[in-house]
Amino acid sequence: MNDDAADAVWAQELDELFLRIGHRFPRADLRARMRAYVRGLLGPVGRKNGWQLAEFAGHRTPDGLQRLLNGSNWNADDLRDDLQEYVAEHLGADDGVLIVDDTGFIKKGTTSAGVQRQYSGTAGRTENCQIGVFAAYATTRGRALVDRELYLPKSWTGDRQRCRAAKIPDDRDFATKGDLAKRLVLRALASPLPLAWVTADSAYGQDGHFRRLLEQSGLGYVLAVPKSQQVFGPRADHLFAQAPDTAWEPMSCGEGAKGPRIYDWAALQLPAVREFDYQRRKQVRQRWALARRSRSRPDEIAYYLAYAPMDSTIADLVRVAGIRWQIEECFQAAKNECGLDQYEVRRYTGWCRHITLAMLAHAYLAAMTVGTAAKGGAETVPAARTWSRSAWQNSGGCWRLASSRPTSMTGRFAGTL
Numbered sequence: 001m002n003d004d005a006a007d008a009v010w011a012q013e014l015d016e017l018f019l020r021i022g023h024r025f026p027r028a029d030l031r032a033r034m035r036a037y038v039r040g041l042l043g044p045v046g047r048k049n050g051w052q053l054a055e056f057a058g059h060r061t062p063d064g065l066q067r068l069l070n071g072s073n074w075n076a077d078d079l080r081d082d083l084q085e086y087v088a089e090h091l092g093a094d095d096g097v098l099i100v101d102d103t104g105f106i107k108k109g110t111t112s113a114g115v116q117r118q119y120s121g122t123a124g125r126t127e128n129c130q131i132g133v134f135a136a137y138a139t140t141r142g143r144a145l146v147d148r149e150l151y152l153p154k155s156w157t158g159d160r161q162r163c164r165a166a167k168i169p170d171d172r173d174f175a176t177k178g179d180l181a182k183r184l185v186l187r188a189l190a191s192p193l194p195l196a197w198v199t200a201d202s203a204y205g206q207d208g209h210f211r212r213l214l215e216q217s218g219l220g221y222v223l224a225v226p227k228s229q230q231v232f233g234p235r236a237d238h239l240f241a242q243a244p245d246t247a248w249e250p251m252s253c254g255e256g257a258k259g260p261r262i263y264d265w266a267a268l269q270l271p272a273v274r275e276f277d278y279q280r281r282k283q284v285r286q287r288w289a290l291a292r293r294s295r296s297r298p299d300e301i302a303y304y305l306a307y308a309p310m311d312s313t314i315a316d317l318v319r320v321a322g323i324r325w326q327i328e329e330c331f332q333a334a335k336n337e338c339g340l341d342q343y344e345v346r347r348y349t350g351w352c353r354h355i356t357l358a359m360l361a362h363a364y365l366a367a368m369t370v371g372t373a374a375k376g377g378a379e380t381v382p383a384a385r386t387w388s389r390s391a392w393q394n395s396g397g398c399w400r401l402a403s404s405r406p407t408s409m410t411g412r413f414a415g416t417l
Contacts, residue, residue, distance in 0.1 A: 010368055014042075017364055021082045025074050033068040034357070040065075041338045041361040048339030069343075069350040076352040081191070083360050084137075084146050088192040090367035093139035097320055098188050098219075099327040100181045100200040101136075102151065104129040105341050113166040113348040114152045122331075132355065133177050135184040136327040137193055143326045144366040145334055145359045147187055149180040150351055167347040178207040189217055199324040202226045205305060215285075215307055222290070222306045222320040229303060231289050232270060236303040240266055240291040247399050248293060251315065253322025261322060264293040267314045268399050286310050290317060334362040 018035050025031045040053035050062030059065070104120030106129045113130070120129045131151040136143055156163060157174040164170075175183075181204050188195060198214050198221045205211070205223030214221045227237035243266045252260035270287040288306040306317045334340035338361040343354040 013368060014039075014364060017086065017360075020086065021079060021360070024079050024082065025072075029064075030068065030072050030074060033064050033072075037065055037068055038357055038361050038364075041358055042364070045339075048342040049344050069345050069353045070347060074353075076349075076356040079356050079360065080147060083356070083363055084188070084191040084193055086360075086367070087137055087144050087146050087363050088194065090363075090370055091137060091139050091142045091144060092192070092194050093141060094194050095139065095196045096194045097138045097197040097199060097323045098146075098185065098193070098195055099136040099138060099143075099324055100133070100184060100198065100204055101324075101327045101331075102131050102133045102177055102203075103331050104131055105343075111166065112346045113168055113351055114150050114156055116153050116155050118153065130351070131177070133180040133184065134327065134331075135181075135188060136330045137188075138323050138326045142366045142370050143330055144363040145327075145330050146191075146193065146363070147184045148352070148355050148359065149183060150348060151175075151177055151180060167349045169348070172348075178204055178210050181207075181210060182213050185213065185217070185219075189219075196220055197222065197320045197323075199223060199320050201324065202229075202303075205229075211305065211307070220285075220306075220308045220312065220320070222304055222308075222317050222324075224321075224324070225303050225305050227301070227303055229305070231305070236289065236291070237301070239268070239289065240301065240303070243268070243291070243399070250295070251318050253292070253318050254325070256325075262295065264295055264298075265314070265318055266291045266293070266399070267317065284310055286312070288314075288317060290314075290321065292321065330362065333365070334358055337365065338362045 018031075018038075021034075022031050025034050036057035036059070037053060040056045041048055043056050045052050045056050050066055054060075054062040054065055057065070102121065104122040104127065106120065106123060106127050107115050108128065109115070115128060115130050117126055117128050118131060119125070120127045120131065123129070133149045133151055134145055135147040137146045152163075152168065152172060152174065154174050156166075156168070157172065160170070163172070181200065185198060196219070198219050200210075200223050202224040205225045206229055211221065211223065225236060227235065229236045231239050247266045247268075248264040249266075250262055251265045252262045253265075254261055268289045270289055286308055288304075288308065290304040290306060292302045292304070294300040304317075304321055306320075308317060331340070335342075338358045340355065340358040340362070343351070345351055345354055
């Protein structure tokens with residue numbers, strides 16, 4: 001396909017996307033502004049702020065595009081629902097993975113909704129910033145951001161006058177990032193996105209309520225946890241310190257910029273969960289603990305808890321753990337290519353609208369590259385040899401706790417796992 005033909009295909013797909021979402025914008029002038037805004041986010045604009053987007057669109061001033069974000073009548077949540085349907089059609093697969101993470105938006109002043117001095121993982125330090133909690137959807141066909149929530153610290157939710165000035169709805173009370181993550185999961189379950197797994201970093205993985213929601217929803221998960229996480233009593237780092245050398249196996253958790261990301265992995269099968277398929281009268285889910293050790297720096301170890309169908313292999317768990325990095329790639333692409341972080345709005349409504357339009361632009365790029373070979377195939381090596389002089393015992397090709405016995409999913413371990 002020559003360049004002109006390829007450009008025509010891309011332009012046609014974008015026009016079809018605009019037709020698909022056009023009913024969310026009740027007036028012709030709003031639809032025109034929306035199209036100009038998204039084209040600007042996708043275009044070769046140096047910094048995608050109001051003035052430069054307006055100049056790219058041929059407008060004399062940014063007033064029209066600013067009204068699109070701040071004063072016009074349309075609902076960003078409705079557009080998000082259309083976005084999820086679009087991603088499901090272009091990227092959806094039965095083994096889809098929902099990835100939850102947050103990212104920071106450094107801002108000046110004190111009037112932008114949710115802004116305060118707080119730790120930003122993006123900056124790696126405490127900054128004056130806003131924090132957004134996001135969900136990305138990933139399959140072998142591609143990945144895209146599909147949902148967002150603005151984190152509102154107590155310094156905001158405790159001051160209703162300040163919230164009203166920033167157009168924050170009166171029903172928005174304080175919610176932790178974990179609470180926001182649960183909302184994202186529940187909305188994804190209600191969407192057309194086919195889901196099998198959830199993965200997230202330790203800020204979310206250590207939340208027992210978050211893990212229990214996933215289990216009760218029938219979703220598998222591989223969640224990072226801190227080294228102090230209790231695993232049926234002992235801390236994760238103490239438990240894996242007992243692992244014999246033969247329990248560690250080199251495996252790839254996906255492709256990186258320099259080739260396969262190979263680490264040493266140890267996986268421990270935990271006491272069974274009493275979750276049964278009562279028609280077939282058999283157990284259907286199993287819990288695991290995993291550790292990932294750097295091959296060049298063996299003292300660098302990351303820990304995970306997993307919940308998976310009985311037929312899942314360790315390679316499956318490692319693959320899902322590796323997919324977590326794809327949301328970082330989504331953030332980078334959406335910021336660099338679609339202006340996710342280049343907004344100049346201060347109100348809550350404007351933030352939701354800009355972020356959703358930037359996510360839409362990013363999803364369009366993901367859909368247009370759907371034929372690209374997916375990253376992330378796991379590589380495995382033969383099973384570990386028998387070793388049984390610790391709490392770890394090798395049985396049926398898997399390492400297990402020596403004291404394994406069935407436990408109830410809602411029993412006393414539900415909060416520590």
